Amino acid sequence: MKQRSSILDRLFMGLVFFFLYAPIFLLIIFSFNDSKSRTVWQGFTLDWYVELFQDSAIMSSIYTTLLVSVIATVVATVAGTFAAIGFYNMRRRWRNPLITINNIPMMSAEIVMGVSLCLFFVAAFGLFGTAAQWLNNTLGTNLPTRYYLGFPTLLIAHITFNTPYVVLAVMPKLQQMDKHLVEAAQDLGCTWRQAFWKVIIPEIKPGIVNGMLIAFTMSVDDFVISYFTAGSSTSTLAMTIYGMTKKRISPKINAVSTLLFVTVLILLVIVNVREAHQAKAKNAARS
Amino acid sequence: MAKELIRLSDCFVQFDDDIILDHINLYINDKEFLTLLGPSGCGKTTTLRLIGGFLKPTSGEVLFDGAKINDVPPHKRAVNTVFQKYALFPHLNVFENIAFGLRIPKTESDGKKQRKIKLSEEEIQRRVMEMLEVVNLKGFEKRSIASLSGGQQQRVSIARALVNQPKVLLLDEPLGALDLRLRKDMQNELKRIQQQMGITFIYVTHDQEEALAMSDTVVVMDGGKIQQIGTPEDIYNEPKNAFVADFIGESNIIDGIMRADGVVEIFNRKFQCLDKGFAKDEPVDVVIRPEDIDIVPESEGQLRGTVTNVTFKGVHYDIIVDFYGFKWLIQTTDFCPVGAVIGIKIDPDGIHVMKKSQYSGMFGDYSSYSEEYEEISDADYDPDAEEEQEEGDEE
Amino acid sequence: MKNRLSLLAGPYVVWMALFVVAPIFLVVIYAFSSAGGGFTLDNFAKMSTYWVVFVRSFELALIATFICLLIGYPLAYIMAKEGPGFQRIAMVLIMLPMWMNFLLRTYAWMSILENTGLLNQFFQAVGIIDLGNLINGWLNNLCAGLNDLLGLSLNTARDTNMEYFKMINTSGAVVLGMVYNYLPFMVLPIYSVIMKLDHSLLEAARDLGASTGRVFRKVIFPLSLPGVLSGITMVFVPSVSTFAISRLLGGGNELLLGDLIERQFLGSAYNAQLGSAISLVMMLVVLICMYVMNRFGEGEEQAVML
Numbered sequence: 001m002k003q004r005s006s007i008l009d010r011l012f013m014g015l016v017f018f019f020l021y022a023p024i025f026l027l028i029i030f031s032f033n034d035s036k037s038r039t040v041w042q043g044f045t046l047d048w049y050v051e052l053f054q055d056s057a058i059m060s061s062i063y064t065t066l067l068v069s070v071i072a073t074v075v076a077t078v079a080g081t082f083a084a085i086g087f088y089n090m091r092r093r094w095r096n097p098l099i100t101i102n103n104i105p106m107m108s109a110e111i112v113m114g115v116s117l118c119l120f121f122v123a124a125f126g127l128f129g130t131a132a133q134w135l136n137n138t139l140g141t142n143l144p145t146r147y148y149l150g151f152p153t154l155l156i157a158h159i160t161f162n163t164p165y166v167v168l169a170v171m172p173k174l175q176q177m178d179k180h181l182v183e184a185a186q187d188l189g190c191t192w193r194q195a196f197w198k199v200i201i202p203e204i205k206p207g208i209v210n211g212m213l214i215a216f217t218m219s220v221d222d223f224v225i226s227y228f229t230a231g232s233s234t235s236t237l238a239m240t241i242y243g244m245t246k247k248r249i250s251p252k253i254n255a256v257s258t259l260l261f262v263t264v265l266i267l268l269v270i271v272n273v274r275e276a277h278q279a280k281a282k283n284a285a286r287s
Numbered sequence: 288m289a290k291e292l293i294r295l296s297d298c299f300v301q302f303d304d305d306i307i308l309d310h311i312n313l314y315i316n317d318k319e320f321l322t323l324l325g326p327s328g329c330g331k332t333t334t335l336r337l338i339g340g341f342l343k344p345t346s347g348e349v350l351f352d353g354a355k356i357n358d359v360p361p362h363k364r365a366v367n368t369v370f371q372k373y374a375l376f377p378h379l380n381v382f383e384n385i386a387f388g389l390r391i392p393k394t395e396s397d398g399k400k401q402r403k404i405k406l407s408e409e410e411i412q413r414r415v416m417e418m419l420e421v422v423n424l425k426g427f428e429k430r431s432i433a434s435l436s437g438g439q440q441q442r443v444s445i446a447r448a449l450v451n452q453p454k455v456l457l458l459d460e461p462l463g464a465l466d467l468r469l470r471k472d473m474q475n476e477l478k479r480i481q482q483q484m485g486i487t488f489i490y491v492t493h494d495q496e497e498a499l500a501m502s503d504t505v506v507v508m509d510g511g512k513i514q515q516i517g518t519p520e521d522i523y524n525e526p527k528n529a530f531v532a533d534f535i536g537e538s539n540i541i542d543g544i545m546r547a548d549g550v551v552e553i554f555n556r557k558f559q560c561l562d563k564g565f566a567k568d569e570p571v572d573v574v575i576r577p578e579d580i581d582i583v584p585e586s587e588g589q590l591r592g593t594v595t596n597v598t599f600k601g602v603h604y605d606i607i608v609d610f611y612g613f614k615w616l617i618q619t620t621d622f623c624p625v626g627a628v629i630g631i632k633i634d635p636d637g638i639h640v641m642k643k644s645q646y647s648g649m650f651g652d653y654s655s656y657s658e659e660y661e662e663i664s665d666a667d668y669d670p671d672a673e674e675e676q677e678e679g680d681e682e
Numbered sequence: 683m684k685n686r687l688s689l690l691a692g693p694y695v696v697w698m699a700l701f702v703v704a705p706i707f708l709v710v711i712y713a714f715s716s717a718g719g720g721f722t723l724d725n726f727a728k729m730s731t732y733w734v735v736f737v738r739s740f741e742l743a744l745i746a747t748f749i750c751l752l753i754g755y756p757l758a759y760i761m762a763k764e765g766p767g768f769q770r771i772a773m774v775l776i777m778l779p780m781w782m783n784f785l786l787r788t789y790a791w792m793s794i795l796e797n798t799g800l801l802n803q804f805f806q807a808v809g810i811i812d813l814g815n816l817i818n819g820w821l822n823n824l825c826a827g828l829n830d831l832l833g834l835s836l837n838t839a840r841d842t843n844m845e846y847f848k849m850i851n852t853s854g855a856v857v858l859g860m861v862y863n864y865l866p867f868m869v870l871p872i873y874s875v876i877m878k879l880d881h882s883l884l885e886a887a888r889d890l891g892a893s894t895g896r897v898f899r900k901v902i903f904p905l906s907l908p909g910v911l912s913g914i915t916m917v918f919v920p921s922v923s924t925f926a927i928s929r930l931l932g933g934g935n936e937l938l939l940g941d942l943i944e945r946q947f948l949g950s951a952y953n954a955q956l957g958s959a960i961s962l963v964m965m966l967v968v969l970i971c972m973y974v975m976n977r978f979g980e981g982e983e984q985a986v987m988l
Binding site for chain 1: 686687688689690691693695697698701702703704706708712756757760763772778779780782783784785787789790792794796798799865915920925926930940943944948957958961964965968
């Protein structure tokens with residue numbers, strides 16, 4: 001597509017980006033406002049950042065968010081990679097329905113996922129309770145008979161909606177891979193396990209890394225599913241923010257936004273600069 | 288003289304309901320260049336995979352040096368494979384691709400103890416460099432695979448297999464992805480490498496010219512069966528049936544009747560030939576190669592026909608001649624205009640008589656298999672079908 | 683070889699059965715159960731009360747999707763025309779907001795759209811609000827005159843003492859929130875499909891005498907349809923089921939399906955059976971819409987994800 005873009009095109013693009021970024025910049029500006037007001041500028045301060053770091057609710061929810069995101073990402077990456085390799089090696093009549101099921105969490109509305117998991121956990125806890133009661137009565141054990149939503153259910157939910165993205169990112173890499181590579185490795189003396197680690201994994205690594213990044217992003221960003229599965233005692237950052245917007249609104253939210261935005265911006269810049277370098281190196285090697 | 292190295296004994300392979308190999312018997316000698324030749328789906332690649340260990344026969348035995356190896360996995364076999372589209376590891380450079388097999392620690396068990404043998408880095412370095420020299424790729428060791436041309440990738444793939452010092456090298460249509468010029472060069476190159484290394488090559492191809500040019504022995508296959516085994520000269524000059532005659536080179540295949548030893552009747556006219564041992568009045572297939580037909584003035588000919596088509600081919604003309612409604616292909620250096628009525632003469636050694644087989648009457652008046660084959664294979668190519676077949680492996 | 687590696691999927695298949703299939707099964711069961719546990723269709727009958735919510739949700743989501751398409755397609759197209767360096771920057775700019783939590787993005791609009799918010803301050807300062815009052819007064823007079831003259835009953839009670847435009851807590855604000863949040867989901871799939879178009883196709887079309895506009899209408903647009911379809915899906919599904927956006931920007935006045943479902947599960951009106959039934963019907967309608975759309979577009983392509 002070589003046509004030059006006209007001034008009109010540029011103007012349109014500029015307007016859309018203004019629409020996308022103006023709210024974010026306003027948010028950032030007012031994080032430095034020396035007043036509780038979100039709309040009237042009253043001078044520069046860093047008070048909100050200080051308060052933010054002293055707010056134990058926010059800090060603990062950041063910790064929860066990071067913890068659940070990291071664990072869920074690791075589990076989802078491993079499980080999703082194995083699953084993708086498994087699906088790829090299946091006969092089609094098994095593979096296709098399984099991939100459809102894999103797509104359900106991505107395609108269906110988040111709220112339905114959240115609600116269904118919530119129902120499932122509550123039902124499962126009911127069963128556990130009954131079983132524990134029975135064990136307590138018959139064996140004299142002292143198992144708890146009531147279970148509540150909390151960090152474990154939150155983690156299960158995150159793994160459940162993260163893994164499909166990893167599978168989806170890894171599958172194309174497997175499909176692009178030459179079918180005979182594994183045979184070639186075996187032919188050259190690799191056992192099954194060696195072929196797996198020395199050939200398949202390095203071949204699909206870009207897909208795995210990509211899937212991992214998507215999974216982590218989804219986890220950090222998620223609100224709806226966490227909201228239904230975390231229970232009342234556990235809270236992710238998104239849930240805390242939601243709670244704050246419902247009650248008293250504090251510029252601490254602006255401070256959180258700013259920090260988040262800057263972190264993401266730095267990460268994206270690093271990733272992109274690296275990618276640009278790699279692309280350049282590749283082009284240089286080819287010519 | 289030559290020692291037998293590999294034997295396929297009554298090998299039968301079936302996927303679901305499809306019979307892929309129908310009770311194949313074949314032996315391969317040490318240091319032999321053997322080619323499995325046939326159209327796609329004839330079972331030649333399956334035969335190769337049996338030897339490579341990627342597939343177990345449904346029944347029958349695969350013997351290596353006299354020992355049964357049906358259940359020996361690929362990584363424990365003394366054979367290496369050059370794959371159709373090279374199957375080079377894109378994440379490794381040329382050196383590491385070739386060194387791949389050398390870096391795998393080999394377990395060697397001598398009765399009780401199992402020892403892991405790991406080659407030293409110097410040894411690996413030495414052997415890879417040696418191989419690079421054999422395949423004429425010195426100085427390419429640091430290059431990435433993606434930066435190589437098709438021919439160069441092919442050489443890396445050969446080096447990667449040969450560096451492990453296999454007793455047998457299996458080559459699965461290795462030149463299929465190269466253009467014609469490069470293919471010719473690589474044919475000579477492969478032959479040279481085989482002689483230099485002094486090992487057995489088992490080569491799979493659907494290109495009859497390639498098979499004739501390179502092989503010590505050609506195995507023609509079709510429909511999961513071996514049609515003929517022989518030297519390239521045998522296969523070309525004495526085809527066993529209409530399929531082989533048609534697949535190898537260009538030929539006119541005509542119905543005939545054996546009237547007596549050395550006398551065959553075509554178009555109600557008797558011709559001298561060298562074939563004997565047929566029953567009297569037995570219907571046969573007669574093969575006449577286009578270059579074995581001499582054009583003579585109309586009056587001197589054994590048969591008379593009308594030229595319907597002339598194509599200039601450089602060294603010779605391909606002319607199509609109509610004999611009583613049957614079209615023959617004749618290759619001649621004499622120009623005959625379309626519409627000319629000509630006579631032909633065939634020497635007794637130009638006439639090959641074959642027993643009737645299931646292939647009789649399948650190939651029109653004349654044919655050049657390779658061209659038809661390209662058309663058929665292009666039209667029928669269905670990657671999914673191929674995959675389905677692969678999925679049946681190891682079942 | 684095939685079968686041994688396929689076993690690697692085993693653990694995940696069990697996981698899916700437990701945490702994807704079973705929960706959805708449970709939703710279906712709940713939808714058809716009474717509070718006591720017996721089979722009933724009451725939940726679906728009760729839903730008729732919420733008809734208006736269904737209509738509103740689908741209506742707002744459709745409007746938001748349409749606006750996203752209207753903005754997103756040209757944007758993707760223009761981006762695809764740019765050089766690779768600029769494209770990289772543009773991609774980062776599109777993705778960056780997606781990486782911020784959508785609650786924060788929505789929250790940002792609250793302070794802009796509020797009655798005393800930044801936009802109203804701006805309008806005040808520039809005098810647009812006065813102008814609005816002026817125009818309203820003028821319209822009132824005009825309508826009154828027309829009413830007198832022709833015996834009509836046009837509205838003459840337009841507010842002429844506005845101190846602000848009412849923007850927050852309207853359905854317009856909700857649609858704005860949806861567009862703002864989900865626009866990148868429209869741009870990305872369309873952009874990636876246009877980028878993958880075979881350049882020689884466009885040259886062939888031009889070679890055959892097609893004008894630039896014709897090339898777009900006859901070649902580029904039809905070929906980019908798969909991207910458009912997955913963009914529509916990716917915007918429509920979250921829009922129709924959102925609940926936080928309507929809560930923050932609609933102020934609870936504009937109850938949407940998401941809010942309705944949330945109330946049945948976590949709100950005061952706990953009724954998991956009804957909530958399940960609503961979820962089920964919502965998903966069915968969405969699935970039917972998507973199916974019809976894919977049929978119409980013959981797009982067998984899977985959603986082009988990030």
